[in-house]
Amino acid sequence: MNILDKIVLRKKEEVADVKRLVSIQDLERAEHFKRMPYSFKEFLLAEDRTGIIAEFKRRSPSKGLINGVADVAEVTQDYNNAGASALSVLTDVDFFGGKADDLISARAVNKIPILRKDFMIDEYQILEAKAWGADIILLIASILTPKQINDFGKFAHDLGLNVLLEVHNLEELERSISPNLDAIGVNNRNLGDFTVNIQTSFDLVNRIPNEFLKISESAISDPAVIRELKTAGFNGFLIGENFMKTENPGEAIKEFIEQM
Numbered sequence: 294m295n296i297l298d299k300i301v302l303r304k305k306e307e308v309a310d311v312k313r314l315v316s317i318q319d320l321e322r323a324e325h326f327k328r329m330p331y332s333f334k335e336f337l338l339a340e341d342r343t344g345i346i347a348e349f350k351r352r353s354p355s356k357g358l359i360n361g362v363a364d365v366a367e368v369t370q371d372y373n374n375a376g377a378s379a380l381s382v383l384t385d386v387d388f389f390g391g392k393a394d395d396l397i398s399a400r401a402v403n404k405i406p407i408l409r410k411d412f413m414i415d416e417y418q419i420l421e422a423k424a425w426g427a428d429i430i431l432l433i434a435s436i437l438t439p440k441q442i443n444d445f446g447k448f449a450h451d452l453g454l455n456v457l458l459e460v461h462n463l464e465e466l467e468r469s470i471s472p473n474l475d476a477i478g479v480n481n482r483n484l485g486d487f488t489v490n491i492q493t494s495f496d497l498v499n500r501i502p503n504e505f506l507k508i509s510e511s512a513i514s515d516p517a518v519i520r521e522l523k524t525a526g527f528n529g530f531l532i533g534e535n536f537m538k539t540e541n542p543g544e545a546i547k548e549f550i551e552q553m
Contacts, residue, residue, distance in 0.1 A: 295485040296354045300388050301436050304412045307386070312417055323424035325397075330428035331406040333455035333475055337378045337506055337529050343550055344523070346408065346508065347372035348381035348533025349399065349542075351390035355487035358390075360537045369399040371543020372536075376550055379406040379429065381531060393425055400426030408457065412436060419449050429455040432474075434465035435484060446473025457508065461493065466500055476506035478531065481513075491518060498526045516552040 294302075320326065336342055349365050349372075352358045369380050382399050383391035391410075399407055409427035411418065414436065422430050430449050432442050446456045450473055457476045460466040461483060470477075479494045479501075489512035501507050509522050510531040519530050536542040536549070 296388075296487060297435065297484040300354075300385070300412055301414065303387055304385075304414055308415045308417060311421075317417070317420060320420045320424040325400065325426035326424045328426065330423075330453045330455065331404075333379060333406050333429050333457070334506055336406050337476075339378065341376070342378040343376040343553065344519075344527075344529045345372075345377045345546070345550070346379045346381050346529055346531040347375075347377040347536060347546055348383070348410065348531060349395065350381075350383045350410075350533045350537050352388075353487075353534070354388050356534065359534060360542070361390075363537065363542055365395045366398045366402045368537075368542045370402050372546055373403050373405050375543065375546045377405065377546065378529060379408060381408040381410045381533065382427075384409055384411045384425075393421070396422075396425045396427060406455065413445065416445065416448050419445060419452065419454065422449075423452045423454060427454065429457055429475075431478075432456060432458050433484070434458060434460045434469040437469075439468050439471070442469050443471040443473055446471050449473075459510065460497070463497060463500060466497060470502065474505060476508050476529070477501045478508035478510045478529075480510045482511040494522060494527065495525055498522075516549055519553055 382396045383389040385391050406428040408429040409422040449456050455475045457478050458474045459478045459480050461480050479497045481491050481493045482489045491512045494509040507527045508529040509527045513532050514535045536545040539545040
């Protein structure tokens with residue numbers, strides 16, 4: 294059993310537990326449930342934004358603790374002020390040290406799109422994302438069937454949410470394309486063993502249909518690579534560890550963008 298299998302197994306238990314504690318009606322009564330989510334496309338392609346989706350992440354299964362002291366509201370505001378097009382906030386507890394309150398705190402102080410970064414296996418989690426103030430959900434092709442991707446995407450769209458599909462190879466991409474998506478992200482990290490290879494993005498960019506926003510995720514630590522990815526056809530760039538591993542993630546993104 295690889296790391297991803299363990300995460301999904303635990304996620305099924307987690308979702309079952311929380312369903313017993315918080316009803317769908319409770320989620321629908323939440324403060325943010327009726328708000329209109331921001332358009333991912335509008336912010337990603339805005340001329341005064343950078344295309345960076347800046348991530349708040351405390352830890353990971355491969356690296357362990359990345360940053361145990363950063364304040365989510367402060368860091369995400371710094372990301373926003375530096376020119377990030379969107380924010381990504383981890384909400385997985387056991388493997389990434391995230392929590393719902395992180396997303397809620399980021400929402401309270403930012404007026405740009407926020408991605409709920411988690412392992413979505415149930416429509417209930419999409420309702421949670423809406424209730425917590427997210428604008429974008431992540432669907433990971435390697436843990437979902439094509440039918441689940443299509444159905445979850447439609448469910449999210451019906452709630453006004455944007456949908457980002459994550460793929461790791463051509464086979465996942467070809468079997469997972471659905472009209473109920475807004476963006477397709479190529480994760481340069483193998484979720485089985487957590488190794489990274491930026492070449493994955495360059496190999497897949499032209500296989501992604503042009504009606505979708507194209508995102509490159511993980512293994513981006515050099516501003517020069519972003520220039521190459523833009524030239525190749527990518528619209529967005531998800532970066533987390535590169536900023537979060539520093540003492541001041543807000544300063545790190547500012548310096549990175551100046552070099553772009």
